[in-house]
Amino acid sequence: MNASRTARERVRAELIKEITDIARRHLATAGAPGLSLRAVAREMGMVSSAIYRYFPSRDDLLTALIIDGYNAIGEAVERADAARPQDDFTGRWLAVCRAVREWALAHPHEYALLYGSPVPGYAAPQDTVAPAVRDTAVYGRIVADAHRAGRLTPPPICPPPPAVLAEDAEVVRSLMPDVPDDVVMRALVAWTGLYGMVSFELFGQFNNTITHRAELFDHNVTCLGRLLGLPE
Amino acid sequence: MNASRTARERVRAELIKEITDIARRHLATAGAPGLSLRAVAREMGMVSSAIYRYFPSRDDLLTALIIDGYNAIGEAVERADAARPQDDFTGRWLAVCRAVREWALAHPHEYALLYGSPVPGYAAPQDTVAPAVRDTAVYGRIVADAHRAGRLTPPPICPPPPAVLAEDAEVVRSLMPDVPDDVVMRALVAWTGLYGMVSFELFGQFNNTITHRAELFDHNVTCLGRLLGLPE
DNA sequence: CGTTCGTCAAGAGCGGTGCTCTCTAATAAC
């Protein structure tokens, strides 16, 4: 039977979940560099070497946390988007931007793990790329929906993108079908600007300078939305 | 005499410089987490404990590297700005943006130390704040110069900033005198957008997506310059 | 000139890390 076989696999799956939960808690307090397999093992009442039955290396544990993190922020963004009427494109954009910022403020070390400096020896395996674009796909849908509805009126202030960028635009267009190259490029400006702002706030570049950070954030992503051509 | 006294201090200063040089080289290859006092000492032919005569802790060595890094990127930006005619505001903006990107690509780990995830236990001491704004001050001068020359025509697409942001604008205005609040806010959008783009490229968010990164960068910072109101 | 005092390198050592290896005990498969 596979019922007995799954008996052992079930406890194994439970242990893996317990390990990642403890690791995530340690990550939240000590940050990624302070995450220690030995400390996790200690808290589980295990000896350190036993952990390696479940995660062959510290990097594998980090990978699990990274995938969970991308899914968590992706889900937060999806929820924020779904809570708005589909044709309120400006409201959806503002809502998903706020969702990113609020998730990042609530999970600063996890955000740093996803969008901060990469761990030098660490190479993200292929399993991380699918969850990594969950949030980005939401922006793409907003832009594509607005464009399809004819509500996207990008102000004529940007030069036309150079021809060589057409290939890159083609790749990005898989997330926002039928959107012209110029708008794809503007979407990239808005996308990088959004995360640039969150990272600056979280990584300390606003210290001693910006005090009303929520208001600045709202205002700036609104500007970026206008640059993108969102109405209102 | 203080000539003999400085004799000892001179060898001390030389050793400090040699330590930071080796440390910077290690940083460039292994990254900040891989920087080890013992490895630096080993390369100097010292025993590890001797290093602590010059840097009381690893964090102090990191602080020295951070200050050097801010000065290096600040100097690169200043040089790029000075190489352009003072009234070529758009050219100056593009030049300093490129200088930031090129410095970051040439010194990825140092850039990560300055603008990436903060080291969890580490609190930047006050000596780092003055060098940290060297590059930002250059952007401020460009915006202020363009505004004073009457060459700044921000497109009317952004809403007026909320009143509460006036205090923050006042602080930022020390870097760009006489510039109105609305333009200060646009400058913040451009500033965060610039570093957001560099960070995304360096930290791997463009992997499997963007191939023509220099062209995308130029195009995007040009868009940000237009949003700011730069001419052409 | 000789002594004293501050500075420096060296060594040993503490507690911590990731990771590997071997050994034993429990458990599933046949």
Next chain:
DNA sequence: GTTATTAGAGAGCACCGCTCTTGACGAACG
């Protein structure tokens, strides 16, 4: 019931930041 697989335990390796003590050197002072 025997065999094969798996989980945990323990010891150990090489590394880390950091501390403390010891001995040597050199500069300043009486």
